[in-house]
Structure formats: C-alpha cells, structure tokens
Amino acid sequence: MKNSELKEYVNSFPDDAPVSIICANPxxxxxxxxxxxxxxxxxxQPLILIDIGKESDMDAEMISACEEDEKSADDLEGQMQIEDFPEVMP
Known part of the structure; x- marks a missing residue:
C-alpha cells in the first residue's frame, strides 16, 4: 500500500471515527x-509497528464470517492463496 492510498482510505471516514486494529489469522x-x-x-516512510500478544480462538460468529468470506473468495475466478506460492511460505 502506498501512503497516498492509505490517506485516501482514511479520508473516506469522518475525522472523529475510531480506528480499529485486529490481529488475526483467519x-x-x-x-x-x-x-x-x-x-x-x-x-x-510511514511505519507502524504492532506488538501482538497471546493467541486465542475466534468465537462462533467470527468463524462463520471467515467461512463466508472464504466461500466468496473461492468463487472468484483466478483467485490465488499464499499456499499457491510455497517459496514465500514461512
């Protein structure tokens, strides 16, 4: 993401809108x-360091949302997953 893209995205919200950060592995x-x-x-350059802590399981509602998103993504023609590129896998 470029700085200009981040600015455009953030500027699409009101100035007093809260910012949320969610650290997850869907x-x-x-x-x-x-x-x-x-x-x-x-x-x-803009740099944000996010310090993450303890891992926990998602609740049923979040799992359901992930499954819906994955189903939608799987239906996109030509959609790729990081698993398609083993050379960049951790």
Whole structure:
C-alpha cells in the first residue's frame, strides 16, 4: 500500500471515527491480543509497528464470517492463496 492510498482510505471516514486494529489469522481461526501500536517516525516512510500478544480462538460468529468470506473468495475466478506460492511460505 502506498501512503497516498492509505490517506485516501482514511479520508473516506469522518475525522472523529475510531480506528480499529485486529490481529488475526483467519485461516487458522486465531486472534492475537494487541499489546501496543508504535508509530516509528525515523525511517523516512510511514511505519507502524504492532506488538501482538497471546493467541486465542475466534468465537462462533467470527468463524462463520471467515467461512463466508472464504466461500466468496473461492468463487472468484483466478483467485490465488499464499499456499499457491510455497517459496514465500514461512
């Protein structure tokens, strides 16, 4: 994402709208506690460091939402998953 794209996205919301950060692994149905968000200001580009903590399972409602999103994504012609590129897998 480019800085201009981030600005355009954020500017589509009212100035007083809250910002939410969710750390998750939807495929594994896991959530991660958000410990801290740090804005790194000395790198010459926008940089956000997110410190995550304890892992937990998603609840039934979140799992259902993930399944719906995956079903929709699987129906897109030409859709790729990161598993399609083993060379970049952790």
């Amino acid at each position: 495929r594994k149905r896991k959530l991660y506690k958000l410990e801290n968000v740090i804005w790194v200001t000395d790198q010459g």
